[in-house]
Amino acid sequence: MRALFALWLLCVGGGLASPVWAQDSVASRTPDVRMIFDVSGSMKANDPGNLRASALQLAATLLPSRARGSVWTFGSQVRNPLPDGNVDAQWRRRARSLAPQLVDYQQFTDIEQALREASQADGGQRHIILLTDGMVDLPGSGEAKRMRDQASREALIASLAPALASRGVVVHTIALSQNVDRELLERISRITGGLAAVAETPEALLRAFLDVLERIVPRDQLPIEKGGFDVDDEVEGFNALLFHDEDAPEISLVGPDGKRYTRDDHPDDMLWQSNPRYDVIRVPEPQVGKWRIEGPIGRDSRVSIESALQLRSDTLPPTLYLGFDIPLDAWLSREGEMLTGAALPDGIQVRGELRGLEGDTRASTSLAAGDDGHFTGTLQAPERIGNARIVLNADSDAWTRERVQGVNIVPPVTTTLNDDASQVTLKAQHPRLNVGNTQISASLLGETLDVASDGERTWQIALPKVDPDQSVPLNLDMTVTLDGHTWSFALPTLRLNPEARIGVSGADVNVNDGSMRAKALPDDDAGFEKKRDARQEQDLLAKAGALWDQASDDWQALRSNVGPYARHPTTWAVFAALLLALTILWGWRRHVRRRRRHRRRREPHV
Incomplete structure (x- = not known):
């Protein structure tokens, strides 16, 4: 195989050769x-x-x-x-x-x-x-x-x-x-x-x-750690894609023997293409051991390899959904044959991770080995929308293999506000959701709104009139029952009148933020009660924030025209309502703390 890899490099002419992918x-x-x-x-x-x-x-x-x-x-x-x-x-x-x-x-x-x-x-x-x-x-x-x-x-x-x-x-x-x-x-x-x-x-x-x-075109990779990567004796060639800034210093590659290679100084069989924002380096029959990268490189840099030993997985769907766990299935193969039983190396460990584009780990799990050679596990449901990556890593004493797949995480339902802001339409995106297995609840400033089904996979929410000068959040929660399992989670908040001059304080997470507020089982476990308490507190804060904004406007008018304005009954009603809301909030929070101290623990169940 090494000879074939070298022959491939020699036979391709007219510029940088193409890689041999997994x-x-x-x-x-x-x-x-x-x-x-x-x-x-x-x-x-x-x-x-x-x-x-x-x-x-x-x-x-x-x-x-x-x-x-x-x-x-x-x-x-x-x-x-x-x-x-x-x-x-x-x-x-x-x-x-x-x-x-x-x-x-x-x-x-x-x-x-x-x-x-x-x-x-x-x-x-x-x-x-x-x-x-x-x-x-x-x-x-x-x-x-x-x-x-x-x-x-x-x-x-x-x-x-x-x-x-x-x-x-x-x-x-x-x-x-x-x-x-x-x-x-x-x-x-x-x-x-x-x-x-x-x-x-x-x-x-x-x-x-x-x-x-x-x-x-998926392929196996070697993880880059601490400015280097380990090449094992089963690697027949590697391709390093190294991102960098336009004005970054020249990048060098240092082999296990200490020999340094650069864009202008490398062997004829090593191919090096330089671009203002990245370098691509192809090395046939590399030395076994630790290779070092000298120079600042971007976190998206990677080293893909050609090897008879490969990490394989089921093709993950490119679209994942908030609130839904991610099943993983991986295996190892050599020359296209799956490794099972004694053919697997001792101490092999396989892990799966969900990572953000900045490299942060959002969820991780160990994959359990089965008798059939498959390693399986489940990643915790994603809690933020947007692009991310699923990373599979197989590690032994002698070698490491890694697979990376980009995914897009979306809400399981879409929300659309009609032109006159009188109605919200929700449509199921997840292919298995429908009005029979999914219940949606909605609240606006603490008021529960009716959610009516409109077809097999669509819901409608009639909205009350909202002051166009005030930006307020519409909170949405889902309860889903699939395959005998029931769970609840919050959808990204939909903000009404997002460009309004008055914003309700402490009331929501912007839908573009992409984060979920909480995830919990629907039974009376501590997590679900905390989520419920947080929502109730949020609604009280929202009301208090709205009253505070109104009171602030009234106070400015009061300062400019004390006599006539002070006699206006609405002004004092607003201040009285604000004081009442703050008093209720203080008392309610004392009640929650007292209830949590005395609450007996229950085992969560589905």
């Missing part, structure tokens, strides 16, 4: 990757450094030679500057030359037409990567334009995305900017089985692109 069930299919880049005028502001060109170069570097690829651009028109072809040295050179065409800006954003044209040609396992910074924006004006935009958006969700899914076309979306129609992109990806990634800054674009590429 041969699992997804990567073994010949991928057909079609990259669609938004070139609408708003990209001037959202990607001023044209990092789309760096992302395209990254894809040209990382796509394997067995793949097919094409490049598309769109605004008001759809163009295909790099037609479909085998990913070889010539294709890579042409892809790297397309940077000027990514700044050939157009006026509008026709997402529907771009997807239709790029998906028309037949292919193998087709993956579309759609990068855009906006929303459906078609030529026209006034009400006619608004209706045309809305019709195109609805066609994308209701007809085009399901049609693509039926043809085996997977659409991965990358949202660049805060103004993007994120719901649209997430729904397209979810329907077609792709990953929806968000790059809130141009610098995060490469990370999002890499997460999508790893979904298309």
